[in-house]
Amino acid sequence: DAGITQSPRYKITETGRQVTLMCHQTWSHSYMFWYRQDLGHGLRLIYYSAAADITDKGEVPDGYVVSRSKTENFPLTLESATRSQTSVYFCASREFTDTQYFGPGTRLTVL
Amino acid sequence: EDQVTQSPEALRLQEGESSSLNCSYTVSGLRGLFWYRQDPGKGPEFLFTLYSAGEEKEKERLKATLTKKESFLHITAPKPEDSATYLCALDYNQGGKLIFGQGTELSVKP
Numbered sequence: 001d002a003g004i005t006q007s008p009r010y011k012i013t014e015t016g017r018q019v020t021l022m023c024h025q026t027w028s029h030s031y032m033f034w035y036r037q038d039l040g041h042g043l044r045l046i047y048y049s050a051a052a053d054i055t056d057k058g059e060v061p062d063g064y065v066v067s068r069s070k071t072e073n074f075p076l077t078l079e080s081a082t083r084s085q086t087s088v089y090f091c092a093s094r095e096f097t098d099t100q101y102f103g104p105g106t107r108l109t110v111l
Numbered sequence: 112e113d114q115v116t117q118s119p120e121a122l123r124l125q126e127g128e129s130s131s132l133n134c135s136y137t138v139s140g141l142r143g144l145f146w147y148r149q150d151p152g153k154g155p156e157f158l159f160t161l162y163s164a165g166e167e168k169e170k171e172r173l174k175a176t177l178t179k180k181e182s183f184l185h186i187t188a189p190k191p192e193d194s195a196t197y198l199c200a201l202d203y204n205q206g207g208k209l210i211f212g213q214g215t216e217l218s219v220k221p
Contacts, residue, residue: 105154
């Protein structure tokens with residue numbers, strides 16, 4: 001299917017575990033983004049990528065790692081999950097100056 | 112300081128009661144302003160892009176307008192299914208990143 005997909009849609013993990021959230025887009029957009037959304041904070045940018053093998057920090061990068069070996073994939077890894085990383089995570093993509101499209105989100109709970 | 116502010120934070124309307132949401136900004140070099148709709152538990156859904164002052168876009172009961180300092184999202188005769196959070200986002204000299212407002216939570220009661 002065309003568009004942007006995220007997996008898993010729901011994830012429960014424990015403190016200290018490593019978790020990887022996947023994002024895949026079929027448009028070959030150059031830019032990809034990871035946001036977290038929490039009550040009272042709106043959308044906050046974690047990391048973004050302008051192209052394959054080019055990534056940069058956003059507003060709240062601590063505790064997260066990203067990679068982008070292929071244009072269509074942009075995984076987000078929590079190396080050692082903490083309770084404060086319980087959130088809803090959205091992936092997005094866009095072509096420069098064009099519309100940004102969002103995935104359906106991953107709801108992550110860290111116990 | 113560059114920023115984007117949405118108001119009000121929350122808006123409650125009766126079905127059929129028209130109103131407007133505001134997105135004001137203090138940035139230079141605006142390349143585009145985007146409006147999104149977000150339903151609970153879902154990702155933001157694209158509504159409109161505005162590129163220059165004076166531009167207007169319409170879709171069903173929604174109309175977006177843009178001036179040099181703000182954008183309005185006008186909702187005419189809203190229905191309960193228009194209930195959602197509406198986000199505005201700016202594209203301006205940030206290397207491809209968008210800057211999002213905090214959103215306006217709209218509730219339309221029958």
